[in-house]
Amino acid sequence: IQLTQSPSSLSASVGDRVTITCRASQGIASYLAWYQQRPGQAPKLLIYAASTLQSGVPSRFSGSGSGTDFTLTISSLQPEDFATYYCQELNSFTFGPGTKVDIK
Amino acid sequence: QITLKESGPTLVKPTQTLTLTCTFSGFSLTTNGVGVGWIRQPPGKALEWLGVIFWDDDKRYSPSLESRLTITKDTSKNQVVLTMTNMDPVDTGTYYCAHQDYDSIDYAVYYYMDVWGKGTTVTVSS
Numbered sequence: 001i002q003l004t005q006s007p008s009s010l011s012a013s014v015g016d017r018v019t020i021t022c023r024a025s026q027g028i029a030s031y032l033a034w035y036q037q038r039p040g041q042a043p044k045l046l047i048y049a050a051s052t053l054q055s056g057v058p059s060r061f062s063g064s065g066s067g068t069d070f071t072l073t074i075s076s077l078q079p080e081d082f083a084t085y086y087c088q089e090l091n092s093f094t095f096g097p098g099t100k101v102d103i104k
Numbered sequence: 105q106i107t108l109k110e111s112g113p114t115l116v117k118p119t120q121t122l123t124l125t126c127t128f129s130g131f132s133l134t135t136n137g138v139g140v141g142w143i144r145q146p147p148g149k150a151l152e153w154l155g156v157i158f159w160d161d162d163k164r165y166s167p168s169l170e171s172r173l174t175i176t177k178d179t180s181k182n183q184v185v186l187t188m189t190n191m192d193p194v195d196t197g198t199y200y201c202a203h204q205d206y207d208s209i210d211y212a213v214y215y216y217m218d219v220w221g222k223g224t225t226v227t228v229s230s
Contacts, residue, residue, distance in 0.1 A: 029212070045217060052214075092153075093166075
């Protein structure tokens with residue numbers, strides 16, 4: 001299974017609504033997670049099972065989708081959200097190539 | 105509180121074998137469903153999953169690296185060891201270990217990496 005993410009990078013402002021897409025090469029039901037990685041830090045789990053918010057993660061993060069198409073949405077971008085976001089398939093554990101979110 | 109810490113050499117020569125240790129606390133690798141995974145990241149590049157070992161000693165490896173990888177555990181020491189043979193400069197990067205937990209939702213079981221170590225940097229160079 002291969003994962004693609006779009007866009008590969010985006011520029012946004014604080015307060016913007018941001019949507020990142022992850023597409024699987026074949027159907028994976030809801031076996032998808034999203035991670036955030038800030039520069040110089042280890043990844044942090046945001047969402048698993050496509051839409052289940054990990055404990056302690058702010059509610060401005062949400063995930064949706066099933067089958068082959070998934071989205072991560074940040075409802076109102078905060079300064080600490082500028083980072084790279086990765087999706088991961090939860091059977092093969094393959095990661096997507098990442099989407100970098102930086103400041104406009 | 106779950107914590108994990110990677111340790112091992114920072115520099116290895118091409119063709120050598122890399123051995124990294126993940127020392128953890130706050131959980132037991134004898135608990136049903138729990139695992140420890142390994143992930144790496146070349147400088148400026150994406151994450152790459154390497155493998156995982158579960159509480160019952162079940163192991164899974166990345167198909168592209170399986171011939172070079174071995175993951176073992178020592179539950180008495182709360183450690184997991186990753187061995188990678190025939191190291192090459194393209195294997196340079198940060199290596200992470202992570203606690204793998206699971207959740208059951210609507211009769212499906214999802215395994216995910218919820219706590220990560222800070223990572224250790226490995227450079228492959230002669």
